[in-house]
Amino acid sequence: MEQNLSSGICIIAGEASGDAQASLLIKAMKDEFKARDLPEKHFFGCAGPLMRNEGFDCIINVEDLAVFGFTEIISHYSVISKLYKKILQEIKIRKPEVVIFVDYPGFNLRLIQEVYALGFTTVYHIPPKAWSHGEGRTKILQENSHLVTSILPFEIQFFKERGVNAKFIGNPLKDAVDAYLTSHPNKKVPYKIGMLPGSRKSEIKKLLPLLIEAFINLSERLDKVTGAIPIAKTLDPNFVKDIARKTAEQFGRSKEWLEEKISFGIGNAYEVMNTSSYAWVCSGTATLETAFFSTPMSVFYKVSPITAMIVKRILKVKYISLVNLATNRETIPEYIQENALAINLVNHALKLLNDIEIRSEMIGELVEIQKMFPENSANNAAKEIINTIEKYDVPLEQKFRIHKDIWIQK
Structure with missing residues (x-):
């Protein structure tokens, strides 16, 4: 049967990370359409600056959707509701070949149900972490997505056991690290400690003092160590440095000592991951990126007791780091909550720095x-x-039947 692939492609991204991944996807789809000798496509939907640079027809700006936190969502509800109705109406009018939802589950998990019910082909690119937050999200993906493109290998078995048509496509972080390494040799600086406290202000406030304390403790036991702290471009460098300086002063270290022993860089996380002999890494995607640089590490994280209690009830997984989830064992130690202590971080760093066999x-x-x-x-x-x-x-009737048969069989 000759395929009709001449109409548009709708993509829904809702924040900066989704904009970045969707822009890569648009480039790749354009190349693949050309390789298959298919007509060029018109891309439209919700976009950020990177997607717009690809000639994307922007119905809604990502900047208007990027709301963080419960109170912000409440205060912006009427605006978000209008944007939701606007994009849904555009989908109904334009009748795209496919609607691709990129991450952003608070918005997209609701929208995908309406779009699927209207008979459109739906794809969830970079799905929400259903494996860590229970079955509700998984059920939505099972019943309302024709395809889920996953970037984490351990997700696939979880999804397939629950009838979701999921495909592991690799991870854009791995591609980014590989690209970086083509022009930056993987060369470790002896006794250099990468210190990655996260990219949010709340994380810096809670976690950076722990890292500074740990580094001071480590330097007392191993004088030749140096430290490196990358500062996210979204943060004020002075905000980060002030916390580091005040913490150092509490432990009897001067501003001059801090600047001599620890370097601060803006947006240089890859450089720090690549050149460090060991790293203390705040839980998140940075653990996976650090693994791609073959840098030994431990992971740490700490939240308020109330948040910790809520998270403990919600999370359905044994580990928090993507590295350990990928291997399904404790490949790297996780120092969480009451175990997120300077002495634990220091002892593991010493073990890895001083024992070649364990390090290897x-x-x-x-x-x-x-x-x-x-x-x-x-x-x-x-x-x-x-x-x-x-x-x-x-035809729609056949389309629904094919999809239902697939997820029932899985």
């Missing part, structure tokens, strides 16, 4: 993790998405 063993495990991730994740996603468009280019 961890590096070997990190290399094995790297092998789990295929190259060119955006290209892989584009191929899977276009295959899905072709598969579901059928």
